[in-house]
Amino acid sequence: MSYTLVSFPRKTNMLFLRSFMILFLSCITIKINLCFPSIPSSLKTLSIDGHFKFEEVDHAAKDFGNRYRFLPLAVLHPKSVSGIATTVKHIWQMGPRSELTVAARGHGHSLQGQAQAHRGVVINMESLQGPKMQVHAGKFPYVDVSGGELWINILRESLRHGLAPKSWTDYLHLTVGGTLSNAGISGQAFRHGPQISNVHQLEVVTAGKGEVVNCSEKQNSDLFYSVLGGLGQFGIITRARISLEPAPEMVKWIRVLYTDFATFARDQEKLISGESTFDYIEGFVIINRTGLLNNWRSSFNPQDPVQASQFKSDGRTLFCLELAKYFNPEEMAVVNQEIKNSLSQLNHIPSTLFMSEVPYIEFLDRVHISEIKLRSKGLWEVPHPWLNLLVPRSKVHSFAQEVFGNILTDTSNGPILIYPVNKSKWDNRTSAVIPEEDVFYLVAFLSSAVPSSTGTDGLDHILIQNKRILEFCEIARLGVKQYLPHYSTQGEWQAHYGPQWELFVQRKSTYDPLALLAPGQRIFQKPIAYS
Numbered sequence: 001m002s003y004t005l006v007s008f009p010r011k012t013n014m015l016f017l018r019s020f021m022i023l024f025l026s027c028i029t030i031k032i033n034l035c036f037p038s039i040p041s042s043l044k045t046l047s048i049d050g051h052f053k054f055e056e057v058d059h060a061a062k063d064f065g066n067r068y069r070f071l072p073l074a075v076l077h078p079k080s081v082s083g084i085a086t087t088v089k090h091i092w093q094m095g096p097r098s099e100l101t102v103a104a105r106g107h108g109h110s111l112q113g114q115a116q117a118h119r120g121v122v123i124n125m126e127s128l129q130g131p132k133m134q135v136h137a138g139k140f141p142y143v144d145v146s147g148g149e150l151w152i153n154i155l156r157e158s159l160r161h162g163l164a165p166k167s168w169t170d171y172l173h174l175t176v177g178g179t180l181s182n183a184g185i186s187g188q189a190f191r192h193g194p195q196i197s198n199v200h201q202l203e204v205v206t207a208g209k210g211e212v213v214n215c216s217e218k219q220n221s222d223l224f225y226s227v228l229g230g231l232g233q234f235g236i237i238t239r240a241r242i243s244l245e246p247a248p249e250m251v252k253w254i255r256v257l258y259t260d261f262a263t264f265a266r267d268q269e270k271l272i273s274g275e276s277t278f279d280y281i282e283g284f285v286i287i288n289r290t291g292l293l294n295n296w297r298s299s300f301n302p303q304d305p306v307q308a309s310q311f312k313s314d315g316r317t318l319f320c321l322e323l324a325k326y327f328n329p330e331e332m333a334v335v336n337q338e339i340k341n342s343l344s345q346l347n348h349i350p351s352t353l354f355m356s357e358v359p360y361i362e363f364l365d366r367v368h369i370s371e372i373k374l375r376s377k378g379l380w381e382v383p384h385p386w387l388n389l390l391v392p393r394s395k396v397h398s399f400a401q402e403v404f405g406n407i408l409t410d411t412s413n414g415p416i417l418i419y420p421v422n423k424s425k426w427d428n429r430t431s432a433v434i435p436e437e438d439v440f441y442l443v444a445f446l447s448s449a450v451p452s453s454t455g456t457d458g459l460d461h462i463l464i465q466n467k468r469i470l471e472f473c474e475i476a477r478l479g480v481k482q483y484l485p486h487y488s489t490q491g492e493w494q495a496h497y498g499p500q501w502e503l504f505v506q507r508k509s510t511y512d513p514l515a516l517l518a519p520g521q522r523i524f525q526k527p528i529a530y531s
Helices: 013-025 041-045 081-097 151-159 176-180 221-227 261-271 331-345 360-364 368-377 393-407 459-476 490-511
Strands: 050-053 074-077 102-105 121-126 133-135 142-146 164-167 199-205 210-216 235-245 248-256 278-287 317-326 355-360 387-394 416-422 439-445 481-482
Touching: 041 081, 074 081, 081 102, 081 121, 081 199, 081 210, 081 235, 081 331, 102 235, 142 151, 151 164, 151 176, 151 360, 176 235, 199 221, 210 221, 210 368, 221 490, 248 261, 248 331, 248 360, 261 317, 261 416, 278 331, 355 360, 360 368, 387 393, 387 459, 393 416, 393 439, 393 459
Parallel strands: 074 121, 102 121
Antiparallel strands: 050 074, 133 142, 142 235, 164 235, 199 210, 199 235, 248 317, 248 355, 278 317, 278 416, 387 439, 387 481, 416 439
16 A cells, blocks of 8 residues: 655635635634544444543644644544444454544644644543553563553652663653553663653553553564564554662762763763663753753753853853763762763763752653743743754764754754764664664754744754754765654655654554554554545
8 A cells, every 4th residue: 555645734715715704804613623524423423431621622733842733533532442443443344535634642742733733632641540560570661551651650659679671762641552552762771761661561541442552572473573662653652661779878979061062972881881880861051141940951060060151152052961870878878989980981071970869750851840840930931943953973973063063053942962872772673763783873963943033042043053953964874764754755754764654654554544543643644534
């Protein structure tokens, strides 16, 4: 079966437009989007474990990116996996005569409408009540969780057993199904790989016939690896078995500064090779007048002796290496010596060593603390034109020279993360797309736009900067891959997947032949049969 790119809604005819304007100007409230087809009666009468909402579905057309807004016809609030399976099977049985598609929505943290379904059905995965979260101790501990469970809740529950997942994202208020459909990357990835490398088993609802399938490395393995990093294209993750490890009580949180990118990168790569002392390794960029203390991702504490007057970059870019060492109180002396030995091998600015001790859960949930502050100021629910790139090690110096030297020279509109990971910790059987080299860097431009601004902090300016960065990567042939990708044409998607594209299309044909799932990714379009 051939697939085509998702098309945008057709232009409304003049008759409808005039009618709409008359109603609008007459202050008549309309609760149904008139350009939508009517809700299928079979959907209204479908017997499921859960319920549909056909009105007040606006929340399902919003996400963290705050840039795209596609209203669904209905939102499903399932109580169990059977409610999801019944719905998917019903829409599959309607066949190509129906325009209905299905999107699984977690905590709404997509950036560009990926979890939206225009004129379709959005599944609220956080409603999934399913079996209770279960932590299993022993030699190889793990936890069984719902696909709609938040990682912060998994952390809290597993800590009650002295355990925790191995690999994280920087922000924990995301659902399991959401991060596993992408990859899930943070500072632990150099050692443990992304979150998709730390999954033993999945329960998946496929779109072929709405079947509930258990899969793992040894059981239905092709589906297992298809779904991991598969952008929601092959099935809906309803349950996952996540690998755990003994959890520490405390974290030594360390920051050091550099003025030279080559030195900064060399030290990062040294730390991720072999058996590093540290459990977490990240880095970020401070552009010119962007302060060390005043961006939401900054790990510096205002009590640290970091004064703006002392550490102004004076037109230069600073690079911050961020490290963490996990420990328990009785290990303090040994840990301090290990840290001292490791830091002595680095070439940071000597006077810029900052260290603090925090509880393990406080360290992992650090971004949420910033979220609370930003929400109180009305600065969280703004457009977030984020750009996340995976840059091969051999090209990262050229990338840094152009981007930090010529494109982003005056200021940044949010944190810029940059740190290396080891390809050997990724499983090439998954659907995730990464560069070819053994070491590559995650470079994340986590920008926030000021609503209605036409200046350098406005959405248009940031999007132009993002475009310049992408155009440079393309012209210079850096071999960069987007993480949390977004493209406008199927040709671009094909280029993104490269040699993996044929397998990706084959898997789509196998597990979702009608292209029902995740239409917001805009990779495939459901074929519609018109009578």
